[in-house]
Amino acid sequence: MISSLETMLNRPHAWANGLTRSQKKLILASVDALLVAFSLWTSVAIRLGSLWPQFVWNTGWWLLLALPLVGIGIFYSLGLYRVVMRSMGRHGALCILQGTILLSLVLTSFGYFDTRLFIPRSTPIIFALVLGCSLVAVRMIGRSYYRWLNERGAERRPVLIYGAGQSGLQLVSALDAAKEFRPVAFLDDEPSLAGSFFAGRRVHPPADLDALLARFGVSDVLLALPSISRARRKEIVEFLSQRPVQVQTIPSMAELVSGIESIDKLRNVGVEELLGRDAVDPDLDLFTSVRGRTVMVTGAGGSIGSELCRQIVTADPRCLVLYEMSEFGLYSIEQELSQLAPRGFCVHAVLGSVRDEPRLEQTIRRHGVETIFHAAAYKHVPLVEANPFEGIRNNTFGTECVARVAARCGVGRAILVSTDKAVRPTNVMGASKRLAERVFQKAQQRCKTTVFSMVRFGNVMGSSGSVIPLFQKQIAAGGPVTVTHPEVIRYFMTIPEAAQLVIQAGSMAHGGDVFLLNMGSPVSILDLAKRMIHLSGLDVKDDVNPHGDIEIVFSGLRPGEKLFEELLVDGTALPTAHPKIMRSLDSLAHSGGEIDDALSELRSAVENADMDATIGLLHRLVEGYSTEMTSGSGPEMELASTVRGGANLV
Known part of the structure; x- marks a missing residue:
């Protein structure tokens, strides 16, 4: 019936x-x-x-x-x-x-x-x-x-909209026409809007959040705040991350204005919202290293290298040379730049390794390269620790090839992308990057026609091998989330911000400079994991909350990993024309002849797969280097690991 x-x-x-x-x-x-x-x-x-x-x-x-x-x-x-x-x-x-x-x-x-x-x-x-x-x-x-x-038959999830401005109204209109979400109320920081009605929904102050969650059974909050400052956005996300709600956001104002994204293209709030600082607009006067010049980026398909390419093509260079050993990485960035670059702009894609000196020289001379950003490196600490010889070959001797060819070809500027792990390193990757800095400093002592410089910074969010994508994958799989140690802290920066600062630092160099990027305050990795779980609308499962959703497991520090990272070797740095860039006063501990002899010994040890000699030379060449190779390390493990997982992590 x-x-x-x-x-x-x-x-x-x-x-x-x-x-x-x-x-x-x-x-x-x-x-x-x-x-x-x-x-x-x-x-x-x-x-x-x-x-x-x-x-x-x-x-x-x-x-x-x-x-x-x-x-x-x-x-x-x-x-x-x-x-x-x-x-x-x-x-x-x-x-x-x-x-x-x-x-x-x-x-x-x-x-x-x-x-x-x-x-x-x-x-x-x-x-x-x-x-x-x-x-x-x-x-x-x-x-x-x-x-x-x-809507008949559709189970629409009740949601709160944070932001009762024009973007919030547009978002409600878009959601009303869809079947996934049902907006039930607005949250807004403006006291004068409290109690008002927009699009048939009442505006509440943030203090009412807990009552609204209980009243409507809300498990999602959508941020409609595309133009607020990063600092205020961070405060709001931290406030919401303390509740069991999933937080999503509309695109940024720049994306909306440019037409790249539409108002209803919701995405999960990235962890950068928790780490965000107010951005400093790039100083256009500090883009002289690329404006009107032929620029080459080594490791162009990697996380930093590809972002450098994106930033460079918007800075009006003459042309851009992509140098990459990964065919897929090179293809991907070339295709992306073909859409991003102005019509008629020349992008040259070159397959090659930075250890292939003739190939490097041929490429630089053919295209008349004036500026090189050297971003090609193996950077994943445990992989390089398991494959030390390959790490040194690529990171140190590959950099030596770049420096020699740049000087020989009369390149105007060569900028090395370095890492905070090069400071008093406890792993082979950091030691190999510190030696790469030494190579560039040595090259500057011998060459007066090329300006060599280095830019040192910490972790970038979303890069390959970064902890953040790993956490996101583990949360999506239902856990557990693995944290190495409860006291580990790290500095973080977004990839676009890091790339912009690298370009600007390279333009300020006078020769042999080591630049440091202001990374802000360090972040507890354990706290970061908890916040990411909460932002996904889930609870941490622990002794206090045994019925939670995601468990956090401590896996122990990996080989060569430190509890915290540093940016300075001798603790001294000077300000520059840019508020987020400092100049280090790191000195060159070895004369040119001494480091040449030491690098020659290191090359022989690496080629002969002599682990004891290699580690001994790293101790001698790299100040503060201190590590013990774990059991199972050695030529045999190095060879097996290379076969299993020796991807080009540039």
């Missing part, structure tokens, strides 16, 4: 859903014609206080037929029937206003020119008011019915 009743009720809905656009227009026009006749009868009845005054309708009955036809013609000419009912907005309301005014003037002219009609002077005014309200009401009812029809 219930099933047959439901089937009967579904028939009109199915019929309404199956109507064509032309059929819907015809039905709406017919309803409007009836509303015109109804409004005329109502206005006369209200004015004269009688349902059917004979002295009016005995001579004016034909108005009930003629005026609807005239009205349909006016509304059609104004484009009212081109306005889709479900998106009825300001344009539709304006068409109705214009149409009702014109139609009331037509009614007035009928009474003025036909003396047999009795139309009181206030009747056209009442008619316009009744008709306008009726037309709007019918369309609002139709829009509500359409939304209800569209």
Whole structure:
């Protein structure tokens, strides 16, 4: 019985859903014609206080037929029937206003020119008011019915919108037309908006969050704050991360204005929101190392290298040379830059290793390279620790090849992308990068035509091998999230910010400079893991909350890993023209001849796979280097690990 009743009720809905656009227009026009006749009868009845005054309708009955036809013609000419009912907005309301005014003037002219009609002077005014309200009401009812029809059977999740500005209103409009979310209320920091209604939803202060979560059963909060500062955004995300809600955000204002993204393209709040600082706009005067020059980026397909390429093509270089040993990485960045770069801009993609000196020289001379950003490196600490010889070959001797060729070819500037792990390293990767810095400093002592410099910074969010993508993957899989040690802290910076600062630092170099990027405050990795779990709308499972969703497991420090990283070797740094770039006073501990001999010994030890000699030389060459190779390290493990996982982590 219930099933047959439901089937009967579904028939009109199915019929309404199956109507064509032309059929819907015809039905709406017919309803409007009836509303015109109804409004005329109502206005006369209200004015004269009688349902059917004979002295009016005995001579004016034909108005009930003629005026609807005239009205349909006016509304059609104004484009009212081109306005889709479900998106009825300001344009539709304006068409109705214009149409009702014109139609009331037509009614007035009928009474003025036909003396047999009795139309009181206030009747056209009442008619316009009744008709306008009726037309709007019918369309609002139709829009509500359409939304209800569209939502039938869909389980829409209740959500809160943080931000009752224009972006919030646009987001609500987009969500109302979709089937996933049901906006129930707004949150906003502006006290004067509390209690107001926007798009039928009440605005609440953030203090009401917990009550709203309980009242509506909300598990999602959507941020509609595209233009607030990073610092304020961080405060809001930290406030929300303390509640069991998943936080998503609309794109940034830059993405919305450029048309890259639309208002309804929601994405999970990135951990950068927790680490975010107010950005410092790039100083355009510090892009001289790339503007109007032929620039080459080694490791162009890597995390830092690819972002350097993106930033460089927007800085008006003459052309860009991509140098990369990974075919897929090179293809990917070349395809991306073909869309990003201005029309006619030359991008040259070159497959090659930085250890192939003839290939490097051939490429630099062929394209007339003036500036080199050397970002090619193996950077994943445990992998390099398991493959020490390959790490040294690529990071140290590859850098030596770049330095020799740059000097020989008369390249104007060569900038080495270094790492905070090069400071008092406890792993082979850090030691190999510190030696790479030494190589560039040695090259500067011998060459006066090329300006060599180094830029040292910490972790970048989202790079290959970074802890953040690993945490995201572990949370998506249901856990557990692995943290090496409860006291580990790290510095973080976004990849675009790091790349911009590298370019600007390279332009300030005078020769042999070691630049340090201001990484802000260090972040506890354990706290970071907890915040990421909370931002995903989940709870941490621990002794206090045994029924939580995601467990955090401590796996122990990996070979060569430190509890904290440093940026300075001797603790001294000077400010520069940029507030986020400092110049280190690190000195070169070895003369050119001494380091040449030591590097020659190191090369022999690496080529002979002599682990003891290699580690001994690292201790001798790299100040502060201290580590013990774990059991199982050695030529055999190094070879096996290279076969299993020796990817090009540049």
